[in-house]
Amino acid sequence: MVLFPHAKINIGLYITKKRKDGFHDLETCFFPVPWTDVLEITPSEGEFTFSSSGLDIAGVIEDNLCYKAYELLRKDHQMPPVHIHLHKIIPMGAGLGGGSSDAAFTLMGLRDLFQLPLTNEDLQPYAAKLGSDCAFFLSNQAAFGKGKGDKLSSIEASLKGKFLVLLYPAVGISTAEAYAGVTPAKAPVDLRKAILKADWKEAISNDFEKSIFPHYPVLASLKEEMYTLGASYAAMSGSGSTIFGIFDKKIDPPARWADYTVWSGWVEKD
Numbered sequence: 027m028v029l030f031p032h033a034k035i036n037i038g039l040y041i042t043k044k045r046k047d048g049f050h051d052l053e054t055c056f057f058p059v060p061w062t063d064v065l066e067i068t069p070s071e072g073e074f075t076f077s078s079s080g081l082d083i084a085g086v087i088e089d090n091l092c093y094k095a096y097e098l099l100r101k102d103h104q105m106p107p108v109h110i111h112l113h114k115i116i117p118m119g120a121g122l123g124g125g126s127s128d129a130a131f132t133l134m135g136l137r138d139l140f141q142l143p144l145t146n147e148d149l150q151p152y153a154a155k156l157g158s159d160c161a162f163f164l165s166n167q168a169a170f171g172k173g174k175g176d177k178l179s180s181i182e183a184s185l186k187g188k189f190l191v192l193l194y195p196a197v198g199i200s201t202a203e204a205y206a207g208v209t210p211a212k213a214p215v216d217l218r219k220a221i222l223k224a225d226w227k228e229a230i231s232n233d234f235e236k237s238i239f240p241h242y243p244v245l246a247s248l249k250e251e252m253y254t255l256g257a258s259y260a261a262m263s264g265s266g267s268t269i270f271g272i273f274d275k276k277i278d279p280p281a282r283w284a285d286y287t288v289w290s291g292w293v294e295k296d
């Protein structure tokens with residue numbers, strides 16, 4: 027079975043409270059982006075095996091979220107061993123949620139391969155244990171997230187018909203450190219309402235930009251460059267360092283971005 031775990035961007039991200047468990051409460055809108063890894067799951071003999079190609083993934087196999095997803099599900103459900111091959115394309119530590127997406131798609135892939143009687147909703151508790159972003163990837167639809175980012179409700183907003191440009195400037199930002207740099211505060215807008223209006227540029231922001239841009243001024247200038255190129259909205263995704271721009275027409279990435287990882291394409295589904 028071959029699956030295509032996709033990336034996400036956050037449009038609006040407000041960190042509202044530090045929780046007793048060390049995590050933070052946030053309010054954000056998640057949108058799926060068709061920049062994908064390739065994940066192959068096949069039944070195997072003997073024991074669980076894992077291989078990867080594409081971008082190098084740090085850590086041993088036991089650290090990999092695909093392995094963790096398999097182990098979590100296997101505790102509750104009878105499953106034969108599998109071989110997982112992950113072709114890694116989505117940059118890591120980039121605010122694109124690629125690892126979380128691999129984990130969520132591993133859960134759904136195992137469920138489908140072995141016909142486990144589980145809905146996506148039934149998979150939510152497993153996803154929640156694997157990462158705060160994982161729950162979103164079980165739905166593949168724009169969603170408003172609160173709590174740790176795992177309490178989701180659907181939103182009517184969509185990027186369908188927009189041309190998206192994602193720019194990863196190879197600045198690695200640790201999610202935990204990014205959270206540590208933010209002072210939580212009440213969200214300045216009701217994001218669920220603001221996302222339905224047209225003036226995103228004036229109304230919607232990402233709290234991480236305030237603490238991260240002063241350390242990495244290149245990120246602030248890349249965001250400005252998106253606007254110069256005609257973006258209707260530009261921001262950093264999640265805890266960075268990916269900067270994205272939303273356009274009404276196709277643009278060609280400027281030659282000066284040659285050192286960065288760039289993905290661009292039309293969004294074709296809701």
Ligand SMILES: C[C@](O)(CO)[C@H](O)COP(=O)(O)OP(=O)(O)OC[C@H]1O[C@@H](n2ccc(N)nc2=O)[C@H](O)[C@@H]1O
Binds near residue numbers: 048123157175203264
């Ligand atoms: C920045 C976002 O991508 C926005 O969508 C997410 O909040 C990050 O989600 P994630 O990568 O799935 O994060 P996790 O793997 O659950 O947590 C990584 C680390 O980030 C911090 N963390 C994460 C999520 C959250 N709501 N509060 C936090 O403080 C914690 O220090 C945690 O140890």
Ligand SMILES: Nc1ncnc2c1ncn2[C@@H]1O[C@H](COP(=O)(O)OP(=O)(O)OP(=O)(O)O)[C@@H](O)[C@H]1O
Binds near residue numbers: 091112124128
């Ligand atoms: N299957 C996997 N793919 C990518 N990274 C993985 C995977 N399993 C574990 N990791 C670890 O998770 C870390 C974070 O990777 P991820 O792709 O989730 O990026 P992220 O930018 O932190 O996402 P976000 O901040 O939006 O949640 C990586 O540095 C890597 O060490």
